[in-house]
Amino acid sequence: MQDFWVSLWAVIWYGGLTIFALLSVLVIIFGGSDLLALLSSLKIRHEEQEAVEAEMAEEAAQADES
Amino acid sequence: MDALAKLQLHTNFGDADWGITVVFLVVSTLLGMWAMRYIRDMEDYVVAGRSVRTYLGVASMIATELGLVTVMYSAQKGFTCAFAAFAIAVLAAAAGLIVGLTGFIVVPLRHHGVMTIPEFYEVRFSKGVRVTGAIILAASGILNMGMFLKADSIFVTSVMGMHQEGQLKIAMTIILALVLLYTMLGGMISVVLTDYLQYVVMSIGLVVTSILLMQHFGWSDLVSAVSELKGEAGFNPLMKESGLGPTYLVWMLFLGFISACVWQTSVMRATSAESEKVVRRTYLWGSVGFLVRFLIPYFWGIVGLAYVAGHPALREIFLPETGSADSSLQLRAMPIALANLLPAGFIGLLTAGMLAAAMSTYNTYLHTWSAVITQDVIAPLMGGHVAAKTRINIARSIMMLVAVFLLVWGLWYPLSEDLWDYMAVTGAIYFTGAFATLVGGVYWKRASKAGAYGAFICGFFTILGLKPVQQVFGVSWPSEVVGLVVAATACVVMFALSSLFPDAPKEEE
Numbered sequence: 001m002q003d004f005w006v007s008l009w010a011v012i013w014y015g016g017l018t019i020f021a022l023l024s025v026l027v028i029i030f031g032g033s034d035l036l037a038l039l040s041s042l043k044i045r046h047e048e049q050e051a052v053e054a055e056m057a058e059e060a061a062q063a064d065e066s
Numbered sequence: 067m068d069a070l071a072k073l074q075l076h077t078n079f080g081d082a083d084w085g086i087t088v089v090f091l092v093v094s095t096l097l098g099m100w101a102m103r104y105i106r107d108m109e110d111y112v113v114a115g116r117s118v119r120t121y122l123g124v125a126s127m128i129a130t131e132l133g134l135v136t137v138m139y140s141a142q143k144g145f146t147c148a149f150a151a152f153a154i155a156v157l158a159a160a161a162g163l164i165v166g167l168t169g170f171i172v173v174p175l176r177h178h179g180v181m182t183i184p185e186f187y188e189v190r191f192s193k194g195v196r197v198t199g200a201i202i203l204a205a206s207g208i209l210n211m212g213m214f215l216k217a218d219s220i221f222v223t224s225v226m227g228m229h230q231e232g233q234l235k236i237a238m239t240i241i242l243a244l245v246l247l248y249t250m251l252g253g254m255i256s257v258v259l260t261d262y263l264q265y266v267v268m269s270i271g272l273v274v275t276s277i278l279l280m281q282h283f284g285w286s287d288l289v290s291a292v293s294e295l296k297g298e299a300g301f302n303p304l305m306k307e308s309g310l311g312p313t314y315l316v317w318m319l320f321l322g323f324i325s326a327c328v329w330q331t332s333v334m335r336a337t338s339a340e341s342e343k344v345v346r347r348t349y350l351w352g353s354v355g356f357l358v359r360f361l362i363p364y365f366w367g368i369v370g371l372a373y374v375a376g377h378p379a380l381r382e383i384f385l386p387e388t389g390s391a392d393s394s395l396q397l398r399a400m401p402i403a404l405a406n407l408l409p410a411g412f413i414g415l416l417t418a419g420m421l422a423a424a425m426s427t428y429n430t431y432l433h434t435w436s437a438v439i440t441q442d443v444i445a446p447l448m449g450g451h452v453a454a455k456t457r458i459n460i461a462r463s464i465m466m467l468v469a470v471f472l473l474v475w476g477l478w479y480p481l482s483e484d485l486w487d488y489m490a491v492t493g494a495i496y497f498t499g500a501f502a503t504l505v506g507g508v509y510w511k512r513a514s515k516a517g518a519y520g521a522f523i524c525g526f527f528t529i530l531g532l533k534p535v536q537q538v539f540g541v542s543w544p545s546e547v548v549g550l551v552v553a554a555t556a557c558v559v560m561f562a563l564s565s566l567f568p569d570a571p572k573e574e575e
Contacts (some may be wrong), residue, residue: 006289009149012156013365017276020358023351027125034122035262040242059280063403 077227077405081415090267090418094260094425100229111410123348125265127335128355131325132426134420137363138217139486141400142393144367149294151309151364153303153365154318159357161322166349170440172329172336174508176345182336183330183500184442190507191515191569193446200442200498203330204435206496208468211431213488214243217397217475218424224401239473241421246430246469260429271419272362275408279369282407282534292371295385317546320553321490324497326356328504331434335561346473365402370399373407393485487545491531494549499525502556506564517564524556 143151165172180186184203188196219238222228228237283291294298301309303315310318326332326349335352339345374380384391384399408416440461445452452460502521506513529547530534530552 002298002301005149005231005298007300009152010285013361014150016155016354017159017358018352020362021096021271023354024265024273025353027121027128027318030121031125031262031265035122035403049363052214056271065294 074228075402075405077225077413079226079413079417080409080410082411083417086364086414087418087421088546091241091244091421094263094422097263097541099247099262100259103412113190114377120347120351122262123339123353126261127332127348127352128359129261129265129268129423129484131332131352131355131427132272132359132423134218134221135214135489136359137366137420137423138221138400139398139489140360140363141367142396143486144364144398145371146367146370146390147309148300148310148371148431149305149364150299150301152361153310153359154314155360155364155540157315157319158322158325158360160327161319161410162349162353162356163249165323165326166346166351169342169346170323171504171508172333172345172349173342175333176336176339176342182441183328184438185477186381186507187503187518188442188446190513191503191518194214195515195518196442197446198519198522199503202525203496204438204494204502207330207435207438208471209430209449209495210466210489210492211274211428211435211533212475212492213485214424214427214431215472217485219399220394220397222417222422224398225405225413225420226404231434234528238476242427242428242469242473245425246432248467259297260425264425264504267415268419268422271422272358273402274412275416276362276365276530277364278408279404283369288368288372292368295371295375306479309365313409313544313550314546318548320550322356324352324493324501325410326538328497328501329493330438331430334345334430334434345535349570366400366404368405370401370403371401374399377559378435397485400413432465432468433466434470439464456470475574487531487533490549491528491545494528494531494552497523497524497525498528498553499547499556501553502560505557506560510564511570513560514567514569516567516569517560517562520559520563524552524559527555528552 073078094109109282140151143154164170175183175186178186180189182200184196187199192339215238222237248259257281298309299305299309302308303310304312327336335348336345338347374384380402384395390396404416405413440457444460445457446452502520502524506517528549530541530543531548532540
């Protein structure tokens with residue numbers, strides 16, 4: 001019975017470590033590009049928000065003038 | 067501790083290792099503070115504008131869930147239960163995989179577009195349930211976090227060869243202050259950003275350390291050492307002598323589900339994901355993290371066991387002929403082994419990796435609990451009309467208060483309970499009730515707020531799992547039995563009270 005558990009844990013250990021090592025390589029490479037995408041999407045969103053806010057402020061100013 | 071001090075233990079941690087560690091801490095802090103420029107509103111601050119994609123989500127999830135405290139208590143489990151403890155890692159991975167495949171709880175939460183779990187309670191039940199759930203969640207989470215500094219400090223002192231308590235307190239205070247600084251300023255964006263950096267350092271440290279340890283102790287050497295010390299119980303998790311047993315394994319499977327889909331810090335990854343598809347993928351890949359976050363520290367703990375068994379002076383202290391070593395002493399076995407087995411230079415990278423693990427956990431937990439208190443307690447009580455800037459300032463103030471609590475509780479309060487029991491029980495006060503409330507709220511139309519309140523109240527009874535509380539009542543129950551019974555009772559109470567006291571039908575808007 002002990003042999004069964006030893007074999008099972010050996011498979012889990014070597015398999016788990018290998019998958020984690022491979023996953024880490026993927027995550028390090030593609031996570032970096034995800035990070036850049038996150039920052040650029042936030043930047044675009046903020047620029048859009050600023051444009052909308054500027055437009056609203058302009059409309060409000062025009063309404064005040066009229 | 068005194069017995070170890072007399073041995074004047076050697077460490078390979080040298081000047082180069084100090085350099086690596088300091089450089090990492092500085093870079094990590096500067097990066098986190100730099101993220102401040104991307105914060106405009108509460109959505110940016112709490113869920114990074116909901117723009118996190120799969121790989122970054124996986125990095126952030128694993129970096130958070132693989133904290134140094136996890137490494138410490140898992141290594142202790144590896145030390146005490148040896149290879150049998152691997153079963154817990156397998157169950158945790160299975161739970162993560164099932165959540166990823168089915169989207170259990172996390173996909174509906176993302177679908178509702180909520181930022182926190184209590185926010186869902188309001189959408190589904192009422193504002194009162196939200197505030198109650200948030201208070202229990204934050205109190206339980208902050209108490210749970212209270213021992214992180216204590217456990218982490220044991221690792222740092224053992225590896226760096228710092229044996230004075232004062233040095234340790236100063237070092238940990240500095241680390242917490244750095245984390246506080248960038249998390250307060252940068253919110254979730256700094257958390258995700260630094261989590262990525264920390265994942266890079268940590269994953270390299272974990273894999274390379276494991277390979278180096280395998281060079282010292284081959285698989286067959288470890289199997290022989292465990293076989294000699296523990297017999298079949300060191301391998302078979304179904305044997306009660308292993309320290310686990312069937313009931314404990316069921317409790318661990320339940321905890322696996324909780325970690326994946328009920329614990330707020332994990333759920334934050336789902337709520338900040340770009341889409342529901344990304345949520346599923348993050349959990350599918352993240353299940354590898356759920357496996358490894360236990361598996362690697364268990365292995366290191368087994369190496370610690372074999373190392374002390376091979377040194378008569380250490381064996382006498384860690385593996386006494388009668389009884390077993392003190393719990394806090396067992397925690398030192400793994401770092402002492404690493405400090406002597408790993409080469410100078412590399413041990414600095416490992417320490418940086420472990421500090422990365424600690425910091426990524428601190429920043430997420432600090433950020434999460436402050437966000438929960440702000441979003442789910444203070445804002446609803448103030449009628450919800452709180453400006454975004456005010457909310458961010460409130461969250462920052464709460465973060466500061468939580469950090470002060472952590473310092474006092476973690477560094478100056480003496481830990482008398484077993485670390486894992488303390489963590490499991492303090493966490494269970496929240497999650498036993500929350501599990502019933504979330505499952506009912508998500509999957510059962512008739513679940514009512516009376517059922518939710520009942521489930522929360524049930525959760526408090528988990529405190530009976532703590533040894534000091536049991537001593538007061540003169541009973542001795544295994545904590546896993548208490549946890550499972552309370553969780554099952556909370557589900558029954560949710561069902562019974564919802565059936566007896568259903569909510570009034572909501573008016574169509």
